[in-house]
Amino acid sequence: MATAATTAARPAGRRAEAFSLGPFLLVPASLLVVAFLAAPLVVLFRYSFNRYSPREFMIDAFTLENYARFFTDAYFIGVLATTVQVAAVCTLVSLLFAYPLAYLMARTESRWKSALVIAVVFPLMVGNVVRAAGWMAVLGNEGIVNHLMLSLGIVSQPVRLMYTPFAVYVGIIAVVLPYMILTLQSVIEGIGRDVEEAAANLGAGPMTTFRRVLLPLSLPGVIAGGTLVFILCMNAYATPVLLGGPQFKMMAPALYDQFTRTTNWPFGAALAFILMTSTLVLTIVGTTVLSRRMHHRKLEAAPR
Amino acid sequence: MSELILDRLRKEYGSFVAVDDVSLRVEEGELVALLGPSGCGKTTTLRMIAGFIEPTAGRITIGGRDVTWDPPYRRDTGMVFQSYALFPHMTVAQNVAFGLEMRKVPRAEAETRVRRALDLVRLGHLAARLPRQLSGGQQQRVALARALVVNPGVFLLDEPLSNLDAKLRLEVRVEIRELQKRLGLTTVFVTHDQEEALTLADRLVVMDHGVVQQVGTPEELYESPANLFVAGFIGRSNVLRGRLAERGRFISKGGLALAVPADGMAPGEAALALRPERIGVAPGASDGGVVGRVALVTYLGAATEYRVTLDGGETITASVPTPRPGDPLKLVSAGDAVTLTWPAESCRLLAPGPGATPDEGGL
Known part of the structure; x- marks a missing residue:
């Protein structure tokens, strides 16, 4: 009896210890987040209601004119539209590119698997700016692609590839692809190969197995990877600036311009919050639509 | 139901011979157990029959048709996996209906057959559940129903009882044998448990190191083991x-x-x-x-x-x-x-x- 009582008491005591220590472990990270993220955001949010004056820089006020200016100016609406479009296309394309590779990496039993993972992670070690510079060398008028096309006689004059939307798309997709691959890979690894075999055994060909079994089961990975990549794309800065040129404007470079070039902090702050809110709203809408689909299928199944 | 013939089936991985020229004829309606210690090649043999592993040499015939190089989805086999491998995002009924759907069975007929298959394994009342809401034994029976509902030419079982506790194992064992007899299923059953094999099978195939050591009825193997390995593996000697x-x-x-x-x-x-x-x-x-x-x-x-x-x-x-x-x-x-x-x-x-x-x- 006595031993039973002590063994029963011990786990409870241990749990109590963990509980008392837990909150303290969160303190450093919480302080960091409050100091370097929450506080500046609050300040910035307040700025977005101030009034801009070229002479006095910023006048304390409480006005919505910065937001009103954004939504009445076709130029800025266009910048936001471009940003959303780039983010959506890049997310979709990287999903299509990443899935087969992620599947291969999740399923391979080759001893080269870790080499494959390193190859995918490696680009993350190269900064965006360095990478954009590399793309310049590839896509420029004197770059490798044009050189190749000229010498092969496919074109007679260099084709403009740099400072085009195409260059931005390529550049951003290359940046976000590893994130998508790694997210999908970990989710696909969690799906047993045996369920795919079961589907095949029951008569499902590879495409049907993908559509009916693999894709629905990997949807959480698609949602997670899509969210991560979409947010990264929405906030892309270096790639659109360096590969898109001055004509191609996305939100992050636009708001940076407001802060540095025109020193219009209130409008810049408003742009920042519009970017943040639209990213947030689109992400939430996207994930709910997808996960409701997942959920729907289950509900549909229930009455049968 | 159809006869299954393995003709000098062989699988090599580099210099390692996993399955060494296994020949076997499983008659219509017969239950044959592949028995042996782990690594003896029994699971590899079963997976070659299902089409998940390509043989290095040899032939597999199901009901007179050479299926050696057919992909798994064009073979007429129904497999119960050791892990059950139920589709976690589908209900019990959808799991069972999957094979019928792939065979383009009309919806009304499919529903009847699903219901009958679930009644057969006494799970009719759980049709709308998801697999994770079922106990291990119930999941096992869903896996059985899913494999059986399509009337496979050959029924394959890969250590189907190894994840069940001792008491349930006995119950499901009897259940599998009854179903198999009633439906006259040509069945290949893989196990490392000799008691399981002796009580279930019409004939046993004892394997070791990829080689068939002896094929025979439980009694033949027990009374007249062909070699020391069989003498020690089937019962004790x-x-x-x-x-x-x-x-x-x-x-x-x-x-x-x-x-x-x-x-x-x-x-x-x-x-x-x-x-x-x-x-x-x-x-x-x-x-x-x-x-x-x-x-x-x-x-x-x-x-x-x-x-x-x-x-x-x-x-x-x-x-x-x-x-x-x-x-x-x-x-x-x-x-x-x-x-x-x-x-x-x-x-x-x-x-x-x-x-x-x-x-x-x-x-």
Whole structure:
């Protein structure tokens, strides 16, 4: 009896210890987040209601004119539209590119698997700016692609590839692809190969197995990877600036311009919050639509 | 249902031979168990039949059709996986309906068949559940229903009971056998559990190192094992090594001269296999038997085992019905002399070779 009582008491005591220590472990990270993220955001949010004056820089006020200016100016609406479009296309394309590779990496039993993972992670070690510079060398008028096309006689004059939307798309997709691959890979690894075999055994060909079994089961990975990549794309800065040129404007470079070039902090702050809110709203809408689909299928199944 | 034929089926991984020229004919409606220790090639063989592994050589025929190079989804097999492999995002009914859907069975008919299959495994009331809401035994039965509903030509079971607890295992075992008999399913069953194989199968295929050691009914394997491996793997055997001096007379390494059946083997080096339960034990040393000293008495409830050391140093284990109170055998304990007797025809002479039991002589 006595031993039973002590063994029963011990786990409870241990749990109590963990509980008392837990909150303290969160303190450093919480302080960091409050100091370097929450506080500046609050300040910035307040700025977005101030009034801009070229002479006095910023006048304390409480006005919505910065937001009103954004939504009445076709130029800025266009910048936001471009940003959303780039983010959506890049997310979709990287999903299509990443899935087969992620599947291969999740399923391979080759001893080269870790080499494959390193190859995918490696680009993350190269900064965006360095990478954009590399793309310049590839896509420029004197770059490798044009050189190749000229010498092969496919074109007679260099084709403009740099400072085009195409260059931005390529550049951003290359940046976000590893994130998508790694997210999908970990989710696909969690799906047993045996369920795919079961589907095949029951008569499902590879495409049907993908559509009916693999894709629905990997949807959480698609949602997670899509969210991560979409947010990264929405906030892309270096790639659109360096590969898109001055004509191609996305939100992050636009708001940076407001802060540095025109020193219009209130409008810049408003742009920042519009970017943040639209990213947030689109992400939430996207994930709910997808996960409701997942959920729907289950509900549909229930009455049968 | 159809007949399944494996013709010199072979699988090599580099220089490692996983399955070494396995030939087997499974008749219509027959249940054949592939039995052997882990790594013996039984699962590889089953997966080649299902089409998940391409053979290096050989042929697989189902119902007269050569399917050796067909992808799994064009073979007429229904497989129950060791892990059940249910689709976690589909309900029980959707899981079972999947194979019918792939075969483009009309919806109304499919619904009837799904209901019938679920009733067959007594899960009709759980059709709308998701697999994770079911117990292990219930998931197992869903897997059975899912494989059976399509009327597969060959029914394949990969250690289907290994994830169940002991009591459930017995229940499901009986259930599988009943279903298989009732539906007349041509079945291949993989297991490493000899008891499971003996009770379930019409015929057993004992494998080791990718090679078929023996094929036969449970009784054939038990009564006439083809070699030391089978003698030790199916049930247990005492193994005495020595030589056959002449037909009918075996002399063990320890110097024991024994009468053995006079058939078969020519004189020379040999091993003798003897089932523990064929040996009688009498207290005290007497003529007309083999005398030894008890090394260990193990009480097993219905039976009691006596591990006896012979004068020549060899040990023999005898298993007898537990003596009742008053029986002089009841008083025998370690160190006492006993006399062992057995009919000569219980001895099985086998070619000398590596056996399955590392503890030679004493099981």
